[in-house]
Amino acid sequence: MGRTVLIVGGGGREHALAIGLVESPSVDSVHVAPGNAGTEAIATNHDVSAADVVGQVELAKSLGVDLVVVGPEAPLVAGLSDLLRTEGIPSFGPHAAGAMLEGSKDFAKQVMLDLEIPTAKVQHLTAEIDLDEAVDKWGAPWVVKRDVLAGGKGVVVTDNRDEALDFITESIESDGMVLLEEFLSGEEASMLVMMDESGFVALPCSQDHKRVSEGDVGLNTGGMGAYAPAPVATELVRSRAISEIVEPMHKHLSSQEIPYRGCLYVGLMIDGDGAPSVVEYNVRFGDPETQVTIPLIDSDLCELLLAVAEGRLADSMPTFSDNHALTVVLAAEGYPGPPVKGREISGDFSDLIDSKGRAFIHHAGTEIRDEKLVSTGGRVLASTGISSSLSDAQSLAYEMLSRVHLEGSHFRRDIGHRAL
Ligand code: AMP
Ligand code: GLY
Numbered sequence: 189m190g191r192t193v194l195i196v197g198g199g200g201r202e203h204a205l206a207i208g209l210v211e212s213p214s215v216d217s218v219h220v221a222p223g224n225a226g227t228e229a230i231a232t233n234h235d236v237s238a239a240d241v242v243g244q245v246e247l248a249k250s251l252g253v254d255l256v257v258v259g260p261e262a263p264l265v266a267g268l269s270d271l272l273r274t275e276g277i278p279s280f281g282p283h284a285a286g287a288m289l290e291g292s293k294d295f296a297k298q299v300m301l302d303l304e305i306p307t308a309k310v311q312h313l314t315a316e317i318d319l320d321e322a323v324d325k326w327g328a329p330w331v332v333k334r335d336v337l338a339g340g341k342g343v344v345v346t347d348n349r350d351e352a353l354d355f356i357t358e359s360i361e362s363d364g365m366v367l368l369e370e371f372l373s374g375e376e377a378s379m380l381v382m383m384d385e386s387g388f389v390a391l392p393c394s395q396d397h398k399r400v401s402e403g404d405v406g407l408n409t410g411g412m413g414a415y416a417p418a419p420v421a422t423e424l425v426r427s428r429a430i431s432e433i434v435e436p437m438h439k440h441l442s443s444q445e446i447p448y449r450g451c452l453y454v455g456l457m458i459d460g461d462g463a464p465s466v467v468e469y470n471v472r473f474g475d476p477e478t479q480v481t482i483p484l485i486d487s488d489l490c491e492l493l494l495a496v497a498e499g500r501l502a503d504s505m506p507t508f509s510d511n512h513a514l515t516v517v518l519a520a521e522g523y524p525g526p527p528v529k530g531r532e533i534s535g536d537f538s539d540l541i542d543s544k545g546r547a548f549i550h551h552a553g554t555e556i557r558d559e560k561l562v563s564t565g566g567r568v569l570a571s572t573g574i575s576s577s578l579s580d581a582q583s584l585a586y587e588m589l590s591r592v593h594l595e596g597s598h599f600r601r602d603i604g605h606r607a608l
Contacts, residue, residue, distance in 0.1 A: 190216030191490055194248050197238045197259025198222040200552035200570050201475035205257055206231050208482040212490035219251055225561055226551025241268040248277050255494045261472050265291040278497035281450040282471050290471040293367060294335045303436045306465035308370040315360055322368060323353055331369040334359045374459040377421045378477045381434055385447035387502035388438045390430060392484050393421035394477040400524055402602045409524040410567060413603030415514040416480040420458055429456055429464040449496050476570055479550045480513035483574050514581040515572040516589055516603045521596030523566035528596055533561045535592040545575030547588035563594060579608055
């Protein structure tokens with residue numbers, strides 16, 4: 189009898205996890221709550237929102253699942269994994285205290301300072317502080333971070349003094365404080381690390397494209413595309429990141445009363461000398477990084493995630509393929525502002541397979557309504573190419589995307605530009 193798994197969430201990341209789990213030899217059935225049109229085609233969707241932690245626990249119990257995989261951060265911060273473990277249900281994703289590494293940037297910063305993990309210096313700003321003086325002391329470019337879960341919209345990086353001051357003032361008004369951080373220059377990479385108290389494994393590093401427009405300009409988004417492995421994370425950079433950042437954090441998290449069991453997303457800035465420092469931690473898989481990382485794992489994904497959820501990763505280390513993966517996000521009109529929703533998506537969605545490799549669609553904000561595929565979010569879907577070379581993965585992804593049509597949508601034509 190194979191395993192039954194529940195995935196919490198409904199974005200592109202969760203579709204990527206669903207594909208990986210459906211393909212796991214050990215899996216019998218995959219459930220997703222709430223899911224999207226992509227997960228509905230390969231698994232069973234349930235109408236329970238990711239934020240409804242009590243509803244998710246009830247669903248997991250009624251399905252008798254062997255494993256819950258939590259996609260987004262909000263239910264983790266709200267204690268979904270804690271509740272599941274109380275019920276004896278293994279959960280991939282940290283408990284609420286561990287999730288504070290993403291839930292509070294201030295808390296994460298303090299942990300890094302205590303462990304001497306390289307990261308940007310920071311100043312706390314409150315209404316009592318002379319803000320003009322603080323802004324002038326740091327100088328441009330300014331990095332301002334709200335200490336709340338803001339769905340990727342809590343950070344402003346700008347050369348414009350007025351914009352920085354406005355965001356500082358608004359944030360202090362709404363949150364009571366805000367963080368002003370040293371600007372780190374270099375190239376970013378995302379290191380997804382699966383960990384539990386028995387060990388950790390760093391997955392192939394990827395690179396996200398956070399700005400909305402080509403050439404890495406414009407507003408910050410949740411991510412407009414990604415590829416892996418990212419060559420900026422050379423073997424030397426990876427080994428430094430592991431010894432200077434991951435190992436001390438793993439040792440710290442493993443010594444806690446409740447150990448960390450899940451994915452620690454380490455957002456790295458790599459300077460010109462190859463020195464890595466931490467831009468942010470997330471307590472979950474990245475989106476769209478997951479779409480280009482899961483396809484590179486050769487091992488049975490369910491057994492791997494279950495091993496982490498049960499604290500026995502050290503005995504189940506995964507193996508990886510030599511392939512390259514690249515994904516291009518198709519965003520709705522208006523994104524990253526309020527997106528236009530409810531438009532029909534048409535085209536040929538069947539997988540593209542040729543001698544160079546393959547490409548397919550990862551759904552994100554999609555749903556079937558009156559037998560039609562319609563958009564329901566800002567990031568609507570992503571086209572993902574897999575090949576033995578990055579340039580072929582890129583051309584496959586763009587060829588696949590050209591078959592899909594959504595009125596008013598936009599995408600970046602330069603995903604992978606730093607590596608190609
Ligand atoms: P965060 O939500 O903390 O990852 O910030 C969002 C994005 O802002 C990051 O991916 C970086 O591109 C940029 N960023 C954040 N902190 C810094 C920093 N200290 N120096 C330069 N860029 C930063
Ligand atoms: N792609 C960035 C994130 O998942 O936070």
